[in-house]
Amino acid sequence: MTINQLQDEVIEDFAIFDDWFDKYSRIIELGNELPAFPEQKKLPENLIEGCQSKVWIDARLDENGLVVFSGDSDAVIVKGILALLLHVVSNHTPQEIIETDLYFINEIGLKEHLSPTRSNGLLAMVKQLKFYAIAFQSQVGK
Amino acid sequence: MDINTHIESIRAQFPILTQTVHKHPLVYLDNAATTQKPWSVIKKIEEGYTTQNANVHRGVHFLSQMATEAHEAARITVQQFLGAAHSHEIIFTRGTTESINLVAHSFGETFLQAGDEIIVSQMEHHSNIVPWQLLQMRKGISIKVIPFNEQGELDMQVFASLFSEKTKLVAVTHVSNVLGTINPVKEIIQIAHSHQVPVLVDGAQSVPHIAVNVVELDADFYVFSGHKIYGPTGIGVLYGKEKWLEAMMPYQGGGEMIAQVSFEKTTFNELPYKFEAGTPDFIGSTALAEAIRYVQNIGMDQIAAYETYLLNYAIQQLQALGDIRFFGTSAHKSAVISMQVGNIHHYDMGTLLDKLGIALRTGHHCAQPIMKHFGIEGTLRASFALYNTTQEIDALVAGIKRVKQLF
Numbered sequence: 195m196t197i198n199q200l201q202d203e204v205i206e207d208f209a210i211f212d213d214w215f216d217k218y219s220r221i222i223e224l225g226n227e228l229p230a231f232p233e234q235k236k237l238p239e240n241l242i243e244g245c246q247s248k249v250w251i252d253a254r255l256d257e258n259g260l261v262v263f264s265g266d267s268d269a270v271i272v273k274g275i276l277a278l279l280l281h282v283v284s285n286h287t288p289q290e291i292i293e294t295d296l297y298f299i300n301e302i303g304l305k306e307h308l309s310p311t312r313s314n315g316l317l318a319m320v321k322q323l324k325f326y327a328i329a330f331q332s333q334v335g336k
Numbered sequence: 337m338d339i340n341t342h343i344e345s346i347r348a349q350f351p352i353l354t355q356t357v358h359k360h361p362l363v364y365l366d367n368a369a370t371t372q373k374p375w376s377v378i379k380k381i382e383e384g385y386t387t388q389n390a391n392v393h394r395g396v397h398f399l400s401q402m403a404t405e406a407h408e409a410a411r412i413t414v415q416q417f418l419g420a421a422h423s424h425e426i427i428f429t430r431g432t433t434e435s436i437n438l439v440a441h442s443f444g445e446t447f448l449q450a451g452d453e454i455i456v457s458q459m460e461h462h463s464n465i466v467p468w469q470l471l472q473m474r475k476g477i478s479i480k481v482i483p484f485n486e487q488g489e490l491d492m493q494v495f496a497s498l499f500s501e502k503t504k505l506v507a508v509t510h511v512s513n514v515l516g517t518i519n520p521v522k523e524i525i526q527i528a529h530s531h532q533v534p535v536l537v538d539g540a541q542s543v544p545h546i547a548v549n550v551v552e553l554d555a556d557f558y559v560f561s562g563h564k565i566y567g568p569t570g571i572g573v574l575y576g577k578e579k580w581l582e583a584m585m586p587y588q589g590g591g592e593m594i595a596q597v598s599f600e601k602t603t604f605n606e607l608p609y610k611f612e613a614g615t616p617d618f619i620g621s622t623a624l625a626e627a628i629r630y631v632q633n634i635g636m637d638q639i640a641a642y643e644t645y646l647l648n649y650a651i652q653q654l655q656a657l658g659d660i661r662f663f664g665t666s667a668h669k670s671a672v673i674s675m676q677v678g679n680i681h682h683y684d685m686g687t688l689l690d691k692l693g694i695a696l697r698t699g700h701h702c703a704q705p706i707m708k709h710f711g712i713e714g715t716l717r718a719s720f721a722l723y724n725t726t727q728e729i730d731a732l733v734a735g736i737k738r739v740k741q742l743f
Contacts (some may be wrong), residue, residue: 246714
């Protein structure tokens with residue numbers, strides 16, 4: 195599936211929640227289900243420190259030339275949103291990731307968590323996803 | 337005035353409190369960060385701009401004289417509120433942070449040399465740490481730190497042992513913004529003075545909640561912010577003993593702070609103007625004076641008693657919930673509760689309580705050395721003001737219960 199197809203799927207999934215309680219239950223569930231991020235990967239170079247919470251992010255280019263992301267956060271809500279982001283962007287080519295516009299966060303009403311005022315590391319993390327893609331793109335290009 | 341019996345009419349004075357947030361009535365428990373404003377303060381700001389706006393101290397015209405009189409009357413209101421000996425010992429600043437930076441700069445430039453020492457505490461807000469670290473970089477001074485115990489109380493024995501002949505200043509908070517501890521500043525000042533060392537007291541979290549008298553305390557410098565005591569943002573106060581302020585170099589240069597300017601020699605104005613370069617916030621100062629009159633009318637002792645009642649009620653209700661770790665459990669405590677609910681991250685708890693209209697602070701509260709002491713990244717902080725109610729505390733407790741169901 196393309197990144198946009200995945201985004202649209204997430205938007206559809208979240209459309210059933212008309213109550214914040216249910217929506218956040220789902221986000222917390224997603225956070226708890228995110229595959230464990232190994233402790234040895236919690237390196238300073240993988241850390242994005244927000245004022246409120248921490249985010250770790252790591253990426254590798256697999257044998258098919260797709261970028262595979264993994265990550266973690268100390269706050270479960272942040273981790274849940276991280277899980278959504280990684281679900282959407284992971285396993286795509288660097289070019290696709292560079293060109294993507296992540297509109298689903300807005301659509302499912304979680305924009306506030308990507309606001310600079312939240313300072314939870316997510317906004318910087320989204321930028322970081324693109325930086326990884328740009329770095330891998332230059333590798334692929336060689 | 338007994339606050340409990342008049343709480344409805346008090347709340348009616350604060351227009352913002354009738355708001356709903358995410359379809360819930362606003363429960364505002366972030367008062368240590370900033371307080372809401374009563375109508376009298378809001379109207380004073382409006383009145384300032386609509387009836388007496390003209391630059392102060394510079395005009396012979398009617399409006400300028402009115403504005404100047406209001407600004408200087410505000411200075412006297414602050415002087416009397418703090419119990420200061422002279423109104424020229426009251427310097428208007430932008431807030432606590434600027435007041436501390438002013439002292440760090442001017443006291444530092446005048447009296448400190450490489451190798452000198454200052455003492456701060458481990459429970460200081462960053463505003464009472466970083467200005468001294470900047471001075472450390474400029475001047476090569478060193479900073480000694482008073483530790484605190486598990487209850488969040490300063491270790492007075494260690495404090496007494498930190499003095500040397502190189503010690504030039506003690507800078508300590510009156511009330512901790514995280515732990516709520518009311519520090520024994522009178523005793524701290526007595527000990528420091530026995531070593532001939534002056535003391536700066538950060539009153540940002542004390543002045544809105546307990547009666548303060550700078551002469552009784554014998555504080556050399558005492559600072560606070562207007563916005564934490566129901567006044568406007570952008571106005572604050574530095575009280576300094578005349579003998580120190582007279583001797584200190586000015587902080588910023590500009591209008592008002594000079595006597596004569598020439599390229600050969602500039603002489604400085606007298607106190608307090610020496611430290612008020614540029615156009616002061618004369619609307620802010622008059623509105624701050626109005627805020628002070630507001631709390632004086634209710635009575636500082638009444639406010640302290642009511643907030644202690646709220647604090648005790650909140651601790652009791654939160655303890656009954658169980659599985660909450662409290663940070664700062666001193667018997668001498670202001671109405672601030674820092675906590676960790678189970679294993680729930682403060683960001684998650686704060687985010688979800690916000691959905692219930694409950695405003696609390698989460699994070700390190702600009703006091704990272706405190707977090708380091710407890711080995712934590714942050715806390716959930718509820719801080720109370722005179723308009724809060726036990727019903728709001730019940731809403732907080734119910735909110736925490738509801739959020740816990742999600743985990």
